[in-house]
Amino acid sequence: MKEIEWSNDYLLGNKLIDKQHQIFADLINKLIVAQNNNRDSHYLTRLIMEIQKYAEFHFISEENYMIDIEYPALAEHQQQHIMLIEQFSIAINSIELGEKSLDDFAHFLLNWFKQHTINKDKLIVEFLQG
Amino acid sequence: MVVVESVDKSVTENSTLFIISDLPESGAILASALGDEYKVVSASLCDVVQGRGISPVDTIDLILLDVTLATDDALALCRTLHGSSLTTHIPVIVLAVQHSEKYILETFSTGISDYISKPYTLAILRVRVRAQLTMIHLQKQTELASRAKSRFLANMSHEIRTPMNGILGMTRMALETDLDGKQRQLLSNVMGAAENLLDLLNNILDFSKIEAGEISLVVEEFELMLFLDDLLSGLQILAEEKGLSFSNKTVADAIPPVIKADKAKMRQILVNLLGNAIKFTNKGEVSLEVTSREVQNASFLLHFIIRDSGIGISPSERDCIFEDFSQSDSSVVRSLGGTGLGLAISRQLVELMDGSIWFESTVGQGSTFHVEIKVAVGQHPVAGESTARERSRHNNLSILLVEDNEFNQQIARFVLEKDSHNVVIAENGMEALKKLADQDFDLIFMDIQMPEIDGLAATAIIRECENGRDTAEIPQSLVRALKKRLVHSHIPIIAMTANSTKGDYQNCLDVGMNYFLSKPFLPEDVYAVLDSLDLA
Numbered sequence: 006m007k008e009i010e011w012s013n014d015y016l017l018g019n020k021l022i023d024k025q026h027q028i029f030a031d032l033i034n035k036l037i038v039a040q041n042n043n044r045d046s047h048y049l050t051r052l053i054m055e056i057q058k059y060a061e062f063h064f065i066s067e068e069n070y071m072i073d074i075e076y077p078a079l080a081e082h083q084q085q086h087i088m089l090i091e092q093f094s095i096a097i098n099s100i101e102l103g104e105k106s107l108d109d110f111a112h113f114l115l116n117w118f119k120q121h122t123i124n125k126d127k128l129i130v131e132f133l134q135g
Numbered sequence: 136m137v138v139v140e141s142v143d144k145s146v147t148e149n150s151t152l153f154i155i156s157d158l159p160e161s162g163a164i165l166a167s168a169l170g171d172e173y174k175v176v177s178a179s180l181c182d183v184v185q186g187r188g189i190s191p192v193d194t195i196d197l198i199l200l201d202v203t204l205a206t207d208d209a210l211a212l213c214r215t216l217h218g219s220s221l222t223t224h225i226p227v228i229v230l231a232v233q234h235s236e237k238y239i240l241e242t243f244s245t246g247i248s249d250y251i252s253k254p255y256t257l258a259i260l261r262v263r264v265r266a267q268l269t270m271i272h273l274q275k276q277t278e279l280a281s282r283a284k285s286r287f288l289a290n291m292s293h294e295i296r297t298p299m300n301g302i303l304g305m306t307r308m309a310l311e312t313d314l315d316g317k318q319r320q321l322l323s324n325v326m327g328a329a330e331n332l333l334d335l336l337n338n339i340l341d342f343s344k345i346e347a348g349e350i351s352l353v354v355e356e357f358e359l360m361l362f363l364d365d366l367l368s369g370l371q372i373l374a375e376e377k378g379l380s381f382s383n384k385t386v387a388d389a390i391p392p393v394i395k396a397d398k399a400k401m402r403q404i405l406v407n408l409l410g411n412a413i414k415f416t417n418k419g420e421v422s423l424e425v426t427s428r429e430v431q432n433a434s435f436l437l438h439f440i441i442r443d444s445g446i447g448i449s450p451s452e453r454d455c456i457f458e459d460f461s462q463s464d465s466s467v468v469r470s471l472g473g474t475g476l477g478l479a480i481s482r483q484l485v486e487l488m489d490g491s492i493w494f495e496s497t498v499g500q501g502s503t504f505h506v507e508i509k510v511a512v513g514q515h516p517v518a519g520e521s522t523a524r525e526r527s528r529h530n531n532l533s534i535l536l537v538e539d540n541e542f543n544q545q546i547a548r549f550v551l552e553k554d555s556h557n558v559v560i561a562e563n564g565m566e567a568l569k570k571l572a573d574q575d576f577d578l579i580f581m582d583i584q585m586p587e588i589d590g591l592a593a594t595a596i597i598r599e600c601e602n603g604r605d606t607a608e609i610p611q612s613l614v615r616a617l618k619k620r621l622v623h624s625h626i627p628i629i630a631m632t633a634n635s636t637k638g639d640y641q642n643c644l645d646v647g648m649n650y651f652l653s654k655p656f657l658p659e660d661v662y663a664v665l666d667s668l669d670l671a
Binding site: 057088091098099101 | 255
């Protein structure tokens, strides 16, 4: 499976958010590489945990930023984050049950990153730029 | 997870889980993760909130409420589950995306048992589910053990009461014979000790029955003054023996002379409180004052005030004296006797009567106990009732006594023959039916627990025959003989049993018995029942 190729399209123009998004993409790539190299499941599980923790951290960070700038659609965006965690939860449990593969999971993360980053987080930057 | 692992997996694996989910994929994960080990029933949150798809609650052991966020709907559902008597015992685990501490605390405040933050791993889910099920299992075991102990206590008291009945009855009979002074004194002592022991057993039995919810109110009309005179005359002797003044009985004029209340329970409460007052007072006086507060025309609050000048109750003991098995000083138990159940029973009885009980006390100066009970105003003046009957108003009745216990036979025969009746004894239900077929009787005293045909079955057969109906329980020749003698009559049947729960009472009435005499009985109880019979 292919790694995320970082593109300037992902840059939103906010230093903090862009930096965190880049780390997030790196973490997803780390999982894809480990999977391609057939690393053991224990290690893969730890990488998934790293992504989960980082996602939760990033969401709180982003929400705090939105509070700072008095972003009007904070509640709606927060709801998005909650839904993303819900989907993450379903995804990792499906792997545990053997109903989905790690491959499916990486695809899920990739979409997750692209959709949320480009479609939703962009709105925050647009609000700032007025 | 000591608790979880200490319990055999087999005790939880047949449990039924009810999974309520707001997201089908998420609910499906729970069902497949837990479906191997447990029986799983699933429904959507929307359906449950709207009252659809709800599994019969009595089969559910644990509810998993799986939501993205615990919305108002979900929280309201948790409150309903916790608040309803049907579901309050079922633990609820909420699974939701953790949002904030405030949010999780709010979810817990609805009465749920556990909260699992999403994302979670299946291993954690399984162990948390098992922990809840284990907890319920242990709780049930504890309840069963406690109930078994209460039942054991009740059974033991009951078992001991039967021989006690024998001792009391035989001693009473012996006291009626020619005795010299020394013998009379010795037997009186036996009598006194046996009565004390019986009181104690009755207390334990009462307590366990009230605990089990087996006692209900029996309301009757009676004259308050006569009731109090009778009650106080017994206690007067105790007070005099200790040299206490016990003359004050003040009854407010405004109280109606005839009231409607559960006389026996009221007596028990007052005997307990006055008995305690005398027990814990070494000099001075014990008094009873009765006042009332009008509530409505038909009913009012009767307020009993029991004062003593005794040892008092220290502040540290105040919170626990109405609790079970707590007498303030264990050395008191040894020197003064008692089970420490008197006040606990009094409190339970007062609560059963929708009343209140409280007290004030100063150590070394005495205590004042208050009991307030709502009673109804009696309709009719009660005809002059003598408090202790020497005998009944009937003579020469022909009585069939059905009783398998030889002791009880002799006691009942003694009491009835003293009242100048002719007594025929049957050892069991079958023998009773044969005797009934052979000769006419005015009434029957019937024991309930007997081998083969018991008192209830025998009564049912008698009533069938009186109504001219057939029964297949006994030989047809006997049915024919019984029908011939009994048809169109209605012989009064008085149940005698040591099992005096309301259920037993109802069973007796259901098969067609007319009266209920609880063992051990006093001669005056028997005479009172005979007096209430309307015999042609």
